[in-house]
Amino acid sequence: MQYCSECRIRIRGREEKCVLCGNTLLTPNSDFAREEIFPDIPRAYESHLAIRILVFISFTAVVASVTIQKIFPAAGNWPIFVIFGLISMWIGLIVVVRKGHNIPKTIIWQVAVVSLLSVFWDWQTGWKGWSLDYLIPIVCVSAELVMYITAKIMKLSIREYITYAMLDCLFGIIPIISLLLDGVKTPYPSILCVAVSIIFLSAIFIFQGENMIKELNKKMHI
Numbered sequence: 001m002q003y004c005s006e007c008r009i010r011i012r013g014r015e016e017k018c019v020l021c022g023n024t025l026l027t028p029n030s031d032f033a034r035e036e037i038f039p040d041i042p043r044a045y046e047s048h049l050a051i052r053i054l055v056f057i058s059f060t061a062v063v064a065s066v067t068i069q070k071i072f073p074a075a076g077n078w079p080i081f082v083i084f085g086l087i088s089m090w091i092g093l094i095v096v097v098r099k100g101h102n103i104p105k106t107i108i109w110q111v112a113v114v115s116l117l118s119v120f121w122d123w124q125t126g127w128k129g130w131s132l133d134y135l136i137p138i139v140c141v142s143a144e145l146v147m148y149i150t151a152k153i154m155k156l157s158i159r160e161y162i163t164y165a166m167l168d169c170l171f172g173i174i175p176i177i178s179l180l181l182d183g184v185k186t187p188y189p190s191i192l193c194v195a196v197s198i199i200f201l202s203a204i205f206i207f208q209g210e211n212m213i214k215e216l217n218k219k220m221h222i
């Protein structure tokens with residue numbers, strides 16, 4: 001924005017003379033000028049479509065899991081875990097989007113706090129193993145989903161994609177460790193978690209791999 005001191009108006013664009021009086025325009029060193037050079041890019045929501053799809057998937061998952069459970073009741077009360085996973089994913093997503101900055105750090109804190117609390121609680125209530133069997137894999141999968149969705153709805157920098165790739169590996173490795181250490185009685189959630197993290201990791205590399213390699217090369221040269 002430029003400013004005409006005669007007419008006391010602001011003029012868009014890069015005119016040299018005022019369009020009304022022909023007076024030479026000032027390029028103020030105030031906010032107007034900066035406004036145009038560094039537009040305030042909102043960390044914004046490229047599309048709310050991703051959120052609608054997510055709401056739809058959540059409902060479908062709940063209905064499908066309850067339906068399957070009614071048809072095959074022998075498999076136990078696992079829809080509870082689907083619902084718990086979805087709730088933790090939504091809470092995580094809301095916290096992450098609200099905070100807006102340093103998303104990877106927020107996600108890692110959430111996962112760490114919830115995981116440690118669950119292990120502690122499990123241990124205090126006579127170690128039934130539910131924390132390693134179910135809770136940590138569910139939390140890891142939720143975190144992977146939150147990363148995927150924030151990548152979809154917010155403009156991430158390439159550096160954040162690289163961090164996401166590393167976090168994704170981490171969330172895939174945690175259940176592998178508990179599987180290898182024989183700490184798991186019901187392996188399915190952990191296996192599922194590893195599979196999901198491999199799928200998301202491949203997605204990051206397939207869609208952002210080139211940009212990530214460019215970014216890394218830049219770093220190497222500097």
Ligand SMILES: [Zn+2]
Binds near residue numbers: 004018021
């Ligand atoms: Zn003027």
